[in-house]
Amino acid sequence: MAAVLQLLLLFAVSNLCSAVHHKDAPFLHKKFPPYFMWGTATASYQIEGAWNVSGKGESIWDKFSHAGVIHNQDTGDVACDSYNKYKEDVQLMKEMGVTHYRFSIAWTRIFPTGKADSYNAAGMQYYKDLVAELKNNSIIPMATLYHWDLPQQLEDVGGWLNDTVIEHYRDYADRVFSELGDDVKLWLTFNEPFVTCWLGYGIAVHAPGKYEKPGVDPYICAHNIIRSHAKAWHTYDDKYRESQRGKISITLDADWKEPKTNSSADRAAAERAEQFKLGWFAHPIYKNGDYPKVMKEFVAKKSKAQGLPVSRLPQFTEAEKCMIKGTYDFFGLNHYTTQYVADKEDSSYVSYDKDQDIDVTVDPNWASSGSSWLKVVPWGLRSLLNWIKYEYNNPDLYVTENGVSDKNGTLNDTFRINFYNGYINNVLKAIDDGCNVKGYTAWSLLDNFEWRQGYSEKFGLHYVDFDDPDRPRETKDSAKWFKKLINTNGWEELKDASSPKYHPDGRLVFG
Numbered sequence: 001m002a003a004v005l006q007l008l009l010l011f012a013v014s015n016l017c018s019a020v021h022h023k024d025a026p027f028l029h030k031k032f033p034p035y036f037m038w039g040t041a042t043a044s045y046q047i048e049g050a051w052n053v054s055g056k057g058e059s060i061w062d063k064f065s066h067a068g069v070i071h072n073q074d075t076g077d078v079a080c081d082s083y084n085k086y087k088e089d090v091q092l093m094k095e096m097g098v099t100h101y102r103f104s105i106a107w108t109r110i111f112p113t114g115k116a117d118s119y120n121a122a123g124m125q126y127y128k129d130l131v132a133e134l135k136n137n138s139i140i141p142m143a144t145l146y147h148w149d150l151p152q153q154l155e156d157v158g159g160w161l162n163d164t165v166i167e168h169y170r171d172y173a174d175r176v177f178s179e180l181g182d183d184v185k186l187w188l189t190f191n192e193p194f195v196t197c198w199l200g201y202g203i204a205v206h207a208p209g210k211y212e213k214p215g216v217d218p219y220i221c222a223h224n225i226i227r228s229h230a231k232a233w234h235t236y237d238d239k240y241r242e243s244q245r246g247k248i249s250i251t252l253d254a255d256w257k258e259p260k261t262n263s264s265a266d267r268a269a270a271e272r273a274e275q276f277k278l279g280w281f282a283h284p285i286y287k288n289g290d291y292p293k294v295m296k297e298f299v300a301k302k303s304k305a306q307g308l309p310v311s312r313l314p315q316f317t318e319a320e321k322c323m324i325k326g327t328y329d330f331f332g333l334n335h336y337t338t339q340y341v342a343d344k345e346d347s348s349y350v351s352y353d354k355d356q357d358i359d360v361t362v363d364p365n366w367a368s369s370g371s372s373w374l375k376v377v378p379w380g381l382r383s384l385l386n387w388i389k390y391e392y393n394n395p396d397l398y399v400t401e402n403g404v405s406d407k408n409g410t411l412n413d414t415f416r417i418n419f420y421n422g423y424i425n426n427v428l429k430a431i432d433d434g435c436n437v438k439g440y441t442a443w444s445l446l447d448n449f450e451w452r453q454g455y456s457e458k459f460g461l462h463y464v465d466f467d468d469p470d471r472p473r474e475t476k477d478s479a480k481w482f483k484k485l486i487n488t489n490g491w492e493e494l495k496d497a498s499s500p501k502y503h504p505d506g507r508l509v510f511g
């Protein structure tokens with residue numbers, strides 16, 4: 001009996017050992033499912049310019065950039081001038097053959113003060129024109145309601161830390177649904193609320209640049225954004241879904257957190273890090289209306305050690321949990337990179353990041369990019385998609401952003417082609433693993449205003465000359481490559497596995 005058990009155990013262990021890590025899986029020569037959607041993405045402040053035109057109000061990014069804190073003192077005042085050049089942008093997309101375009105709406109064009117009584121028809125008209133142009137070119141619009149450009153007047157009364165923002169956000173969403181919803185069928189309430197709350201109200205790298213209470217304010221910000229998201233989702237569900245028949249969700253950013261070692265402490269730490277970042281927002285919305293258990297435990301434990309009577313992590317009421325749970329129609333995911341996570345007790349100061357007891361590192365062998373935080377780790381996307389499948393019961397999922405930067409904006413961007421080849425192939429592998437991925441959106445259509453880094457980090461499939469007042473666009477090799485990929489809907493199956501399908505530089509050869 002014991003011998004049989006021992007044999008079984010041996011078998012199990014050897015199976016485990018023979019499992020191929022995602023990082024070692026070979027390239028998959030195969031097509032995507034026929035329904036798969038291919039697009040590119042941008043965001044209002046990063047491309048539009050026209051910051052004070054046609055009644056637009058000031059946003060926190062206008063104020064932040066005008067304070068001269070951005071690299072090279074850049075601002076988004078003109079950016080790619082897409083406010084004037086949107087028709088040209090649509091033609092660039094048409095040339096690539098994309099199915100959809102993900103863009104964002106500037107709240108300050110619609111309600112310049114942030115409140116409904118300041119409605120500005122000229123601002124709404126810009127998006128009506130853009131949506132009409134997309135429709136005329138058979139490109140499906142995917143609209144983000146909030147990509148970080150909060151009306152400054154709402155920030156003046158506390159921004160995302162003041163829960164009155166919830167009602168204003170709901171009014172704004174309601175107005176946009178009612179005016180654009182006949183033609184827009186894919187909505188995202190928020191882009192990466194993690195960045196808004198941690199970079200905006202935790203470490204002050206982004207607007208509004210607050211860092212007074214990094215162990216308190218990011219949690220309050222998230223609490224208000226999650227409730228705002230849920231209100232907007234219900235507004236759509238109650239008032240518009242029946243007639244407009246669209247889909248609405250949120251888009252969350254997540255890195256893949258790979259355990260530093262196989263120790264149970266490091267595996268738990270990597271899981272905890274994922275819960276603290278992605279689970280912070282996804283757990284309430286996609287699971288049970290509440291924060292992840294491990295996050296509640298850790299923030300409570302740390303708060304207690306500080307001598308606080310209650311946890312710094314706010315609590316949802318039972319009614320709020322019911323209101324929040326299930327407010328999605330799909331999973332929106334922005335993904336760029338991977339880190340190693342190890343367990344590490346840490347109480348040096350009080351903040352959201354120190355609440356996690358983790359140590360985060362990267363592998364020096366991973367290729368770097370034009371952005372210090374972005375290491376090229378294609379297999380991490382497959383691991384992350386499988387984690388989401390398991391954790392959130394395999395929702396329909398759109399990759400709403402993925403891409404890579406360089407500093408020079410070269411048109412011969414083989415580096416970017418290699419990045420996309422690797423990451424997109426891992427999306428295909430994840431589909432083979434059973435993940436319900438329905439679409440992929442490349443960041444970005446254009447080189448644009450890369451937030452704190454200004455115009456110095458370029459993610460575009462098209463080059464933009466920011467020294468020329470006309471902001472001319474030029475097609476990079478990656479855009480031509482993307483066009484072929486879309487046209488083939490992935491990669492041709494290999495007829496003869498031995499024949500080389502790569503250029504010596506690693507680029508895949510088509511046809």
Ligand code: GBH
Nearest residue numbers: 043191192195205253373401443450452453
């Ligand atoms: C996304 O953020 C955004 O949605 C998009 O707007 C952005 O252009 C794109 O990715 C590329 O960054 O170096 O201190 O300034 C991804 C998350 C947030 C990660 C900003 C890098 C910069 C930190 N990114 N962060 S800093």
